[in-house]
Amino acid sequence: MEPFIRSDQYNFIRAQTQILINGHAAANDIHVIHTLKNLAQEKVQKLFVELTDGQRQLINPILTVKDKTSAEAYLAELKAYVIPFKLITEQTLKKLFPKAKKLKLPLLEEIDLRELSYLGWNDKGSNKKFIIAPLDNRLKGLQGTFTPSNKKGICALCNGYEELGLFMSETKGSGQDNFIKRGNYICRDSLTCNHNLTELDKLHDFIGRLTS
Numbered sequence: 001m002e003p004f005i006r007s008d009q010y011n012f013i014r015a016q017t018q019i020l021i022n023g024h025a026a027a028n029d030i031h032v033i034h035t036l037k038n039l040a041q042e043k044v045q046k047l048f049v050e051l052t053d054g055q056r057q058l059i060n061p062i063l064t065v066k067d068k069t070s071a072e073a074y075l076a077e078l079k080a081y082v083i084p085f086k087l088i089t090e091q092t093l094k095k096l097f098p099k100a101k102k103l104k105l106p107l108l109e110e111i112d113l114r115e116l117s118y119l120g121w122n123d124k125g126s127n128k129k130f131i132i133a134p135l136d137n138r139l140k141g142l143q144g145t146f147t148p149s150n151k152k153g154i155c156a157l158c159n160g161y162e163e164l165g166l167f168m169s170e171t172k173g174s175g176q177d178n179f180i181k182r183g184n185y186i187c188r189d190s191l192t193c194n195h196n197l198t199e200l201d202k203l204h205d206f207i208g209r210l211t212s
Helices: 007-026 030-045 053-064 068-079 090-096 190-196 201-211
Strands: 119-123 128-135 138-154 161-172 179-187
Touching: 007 030, 007 053, 007 068, 007 190, 030 053, 053 068, 090 138, 119 190, 128 201, 138 179, 138 201, 161 190, 161 201, 179 190, 179 201
Parallel strands: none
Antiparallel strands: 119 128, 128 138, 138 161, 161 179
16 A cells, blocks of 8 residues: 555644543543544544545554554554655755755755655754745745744744744845745744644645745
8 A cells, every 4th residue: 555644644643642542541431432532533534535445444443542552553553654755855955945055955864754744954054944845746945044032932834832933034026126024933843843743734824925
């Protein structure tokens, strides 16, 4: 079976297993547990437009999750079917960021590409943050200044409560010398941000708004 689960969908499923673990630990009423299990199954199935019989058989054992051990076993089986982020080459990097000289990718061999909805990293030399994300079936490159806020808050991409920084990107306006700065507070650590993502709407809105 080919991978069919996006990273954000996998994160959503993982969050549902935690709800089931908490429910089993806190509730003594079998009807409450039954309702939680059915809701989790329904929410997970709604993530996918269409499932084959084989894919459904892989997803449905969420009903068996009741503790950390069963959740880890279930998620480990699912992870083999998570679609990895596209491998970025130096050539792709130069195409996405033609003006960024001597720009280096993070060590991708140290990153599980199945855990990425987007690739983001901080370039300490330039105090910039670089983001590569798919949008409308093509990769988009986004760069901007990144100023750590040294405090926690709600990330504009993943909605998680994390250490933030202000990302600001400059885009060309209507006039010849007119430039517009746009940005928002996002996670300082892009891997943490990726782990928090359970849907892509905010990420896509952010990328679209700053690259338009």
